[in-house]
Amino acid sequence: MSKEHNFINRELSWLEFNHRVLEEAYDPHNPLFERLKFAAIVCSNLDEFFMVRVASLRDQIEAGFNKKDPSGLAPEEEMAAISKRAHRMVQELYQCYHHSIKRGLKKVKIKLLHAKELSEEQNKYLDDFFSKQVFPVLTPMVVDNSRPFPLVMNKSLNIGILVADPKNRKNFHFATVQVPGVLDRLIEIPSPGETRNFILLEELIKNKLDQIFFGYQILATANYRITRNGDYSLDEEGAEDLLAAIEASLRQRKWGSVIRLEVDKNADTRLLEILTEELEITLDEVYLISGPIDLHFLHRIAALKGYDHLLNPPFEPVMHKDFYDVEDIFSVISQKDVLLHHPYHSFEPVLQLIQEAAEDPQVLAIKQTLYRVSGNSPIVDALVQAAENGKQVTVLMEIKARFDEQNNIHWAKKLEKAGCHVIYGLAGLKTHCKVLLIVRSEEEGIKRYVHLGTGNYNDVTARLYSDIGLLTANPYFGADASNLFNMLSGLSQPLEMHRLVVAPSHLRNKIMKFIDRETENAQQGKKAHIIIKINSLTDQNIIEALYNASQAGVKIELIIRGICCLRAGVPGLSDHISVTSIVGRFLEHSRIYYFWADGEEKIYLSSADLMERNLNRRVETLFPIDDEEIKQEVKHILHVTLTDNVKARKLTEQGIYLRPSARGKKVFDSQKIFYQEAQEEVPKKTSRVSQESFHPVTSIKDQVV
CATH class of the missing domain: 3.30.870.10 (Endonuclease Chain A)
Structure with a gap:
């Protein structure tokens, strides 16, 4: 039961969840601008992952903490596995950007230009724009004997530069320019014809560096961005004023140690050496980027007016x-x-x-x-x-x-x-x-x-x-x-x-009691069934109880959007456990606990996921659904979700997620079905007409917008 291969590492499981988000950026059945949003979300997810989870792991390594996690990985082994998977994910993300997103934008006549692609007229426009809007905001910083390496702000985009006296190119200096976050990163360039042309702010600045370092020669440039440790520690018990302590910790977050460096793939080796040395990071913590660093700007493109046909149809919730x-x-x-x-x-x-x-x-x-x-x-x-x-x-x-x-x-x-x-x-x-x-x-x-x-x-x-x-x-x-x-x-x-059942005092015991009861019923030859819909499952004791239940013959259906450390479908261990993850237009966030309970059908809703932090270190509530009509509503939510074969992925014994085959079956998108049903409940005469129209989906082609 406690064998290490029976558990999936928490951080690697989260990375697989983020990969499912990346799959949505690839998916041609999603409208183009929705795919842009998913790609940007992958980036923001990785930012938070490095700031919190990777930073915490590095702290453990530096403190000499060597205890293995339930999957059998010591902190250094875990860090190596995370680095390998995260590097591969970044490569996949930029393959998606170049081969899918950029090509899609070109088809709808939206183009991101490089400086060398600019016409003479476009250069004149940008010369004026730069001198009036950008240059006054820039602050170039040179590193030499009297000026130390500057503090680079967390998640800021910067340009690293090697500058030299034209008469002595061997005597060069490192300089850096922060791309101003107060300016729009996406700059539209007036262009003839139907194509809308844009240039990124960092590309414009790089093209005008000779005006910033007038009289010096630019030897090399590279965009870079750092991620700092955002997992600040707080001594709550010793804090006289919790509010003041939190505010002080927030200031520290901006200047925590560097845990990741994103830099242009073709960065000059001399420039890269300076950055790694000054930022005190290893090459494993360097991510070479083959495209624009930080794809958050894709949100800005997705917000452009006049492209409603490239978005999901407008959505308006209906009044109950x-x-x-x-x-x-x-x-x-x-x-x-x-x-x-x-x-x-x-x-x-x-x-x-x-x-x-x-x-x-x-x-x-x-x-x-x-x-x-x-x-x-x-x-x-x-x-x-x-x-x-x-x-x-x-x-x-x-x-x-x-x-x-x-x-x-x-x-x-x-x-x-x-x-x-x-x-x-x-x-x-x-x-x-x-x-x-x-x-x-x-x-x-x-x-x-x-x-x-x-x-x-x-x-x-x-x-x-x-x-x-x-x-x-x-x-x-x-x-x-x-x-x-x-x-x-x-x-x-x-x-x-x-x-109400409240954590941290009683909630864990209540869940364990229900799981154990299903196990006992199955051992007695009775029907036993558990359905749990949550965001994350990491708690080792809960997982072991579910394994016990499965071995007793309990049918267990788990709907887990994000992290899942349990292995499903392992012979002799979890034969009766299935795990479904739904990643779609809406972020699945509800927590539902269903137990057959020998026909009594116990249904609870909760604010809590099955994680040690939720069960042991948070105030959470679990509350029953007693009304029979509402019980049927919740059971319907579970049934529809488990029937999804469009946005669902199934966890395999190997720990990977695969889409179920919809061949020969009616295509069933749970989120679309829920919205359609909500609309149908509204009184017809006074119905507020939603802007979005849902209809039964009969094939994958029907979902292409």
């Missing part, structure tokens, strides 16, 4: 049928529980609930957890308004949400200024649960309204992420939510809840 043309949202929730399936159902009822609560004189208190909110959050505005209206507002703003710390600190201060009670997270734990509690005075007495979700209270990502939320006035959920907030804001110990 129970809230259509409803003015009093409390009246609906007081009568029945409602399940929202985003992004197919609009996030508007959640916003409306908070906004109505802010203005409703009967509402006494609002309590909410916030993990990642949007940049211009209507939820924060509503909470501010509620506090100004004299209501008691308590917000747990998790300021340790990685890469959203600065944004969350900003909103926390705004809420505090408005009179809200703000809790900046808990020492040693991240509060990752998604809970909203509204306390209202009604004729029958105090009534509590609750929203529990699998995803963040973020109106922007609610249109992009697949998540589920439950709106309920069930008094047991209300009592549990009150207990949870008392635990978060005070010193009370976690209580035994009526319906």
Whole structure:
């Protein structure tokens, strides 16, 4: 059971997930501009992976930590395997860029020009543009005896240059120019004809270096970009002011040690030697790029006007049928529980609930957890308004949400200024649960309204992420939510809840109990079935319990978008386990736990993935679905997802993911089916017509836009 080959390394599994994203950039069935977005996402995913996961691994190596992970890899072995796979992925990404994306852009008359391709008229235009818009912003920095190598900012794009006196070419200096992030990297050049021509800002600057280093000879140039360690450490227990400690750590993130160097493939060896020596990195940490470094600019091309036919059809979430043309949202929730399936159902009822609560004189208190909110959050505005209206507002703003710390600190201060009670997270734990509690005075007495979700209270990502939320006035959920907030804001110990299961105190044991029960039922010859839909599965104890269940004969269907350290379909170990990963237009983010339970069919939704951090070091919630109608809705979500043969990949025994064959079968895209069904639920006479039209797909060709 604990044999090392039974587990897939966590980091290598994540890289395979990012490869599935890259496959979407290759896929000709995706519209061209959508493929551009996927290629850019691969880049941003790798940035975060290096800043956090690779940086943490390097810290372990430098500290002399040699403990092997469950897959049997020591940190140095793990680093070598990651480097090999990441280098190959970067090569594949740029093959996609040159052979698929650039060719696709050329077909639609969009071209990225190099300096040598510019006409005389285009050069004149760019001369004027450079002198007026670019040159005043540039700061060339030369390295010599009096000027040390400058601090290069994390993820900034730079141009390394070797400059020399024309009379003595052997006496050269290294210089660097940062490509200004304040300027648009994509510059359109007026051109005759139908083709739209662009040049990248770094290409323009390189072409004008003689104006920057006037009187000197340019011997060599190379674009480069560094990634720094963003996995800062924080002594929460010793921090007198957690907010101040987080703010100080954020400043450190900009100048952490360099863990990756991306540089032009044909960089001069002298220039490359200077960079590796000054940045203190090894050649294994150097990524030679055969194209534009950092493909984030593809997002900018995908945003160009006039190319709607190269994008997915416009998408507009539909209002859930129970809230259509409803003015009093409390009246609906007081009568029945409602399940929202985003992004197919609009996030508007959640916003409306908070906004109505802010203005409703009967509402006494609002309590909410916030993990990642949007940049211009209507939820924060509503909470501010509620506090100004004299209501008691308590917000747990998790300021340790990685890469959203600065944004969350900003909103926390705004809420505090408005009179809200703000809790900046808990020492040693991240509060990752998604809970909203509204306390209202009604004729029958105090009534509590609750929203529990699998995803963040973020109106922007609610249109992009697949998540589920439950709106309920069930008094047991209300009592549990009150207990949870008392635990978060005070010193009370976690209580035994009526319906909620909370991590880190009880959630792990609850999941293990359900898995063990299915195992026992299978051993007794009874039907046993587990379906789990999550983002990641890494916890060794959970994996071993699932292996035990499989060996007992339990049918286990796992839907895991990202990391999966379990091996599926291994004879004698996991014969009865299948793993499906869906990577498509929307980011699959919901967490669903289904257990046959000898016919009782237990269904839970959760904010938690099956990772050690979620089960041991985060405040998470697991909550049951009791309503029979909603149970059927969740079971339908699972069934449709497992039937997908368009955006699904199946994990093989060898640890790779393959698309299921759709030959001879009806093509089934789960995300399209969900949206079509949501549209069909809306009352016909008052239906808000969506801009996107879905129809049953009968062949792969039908999906080409």
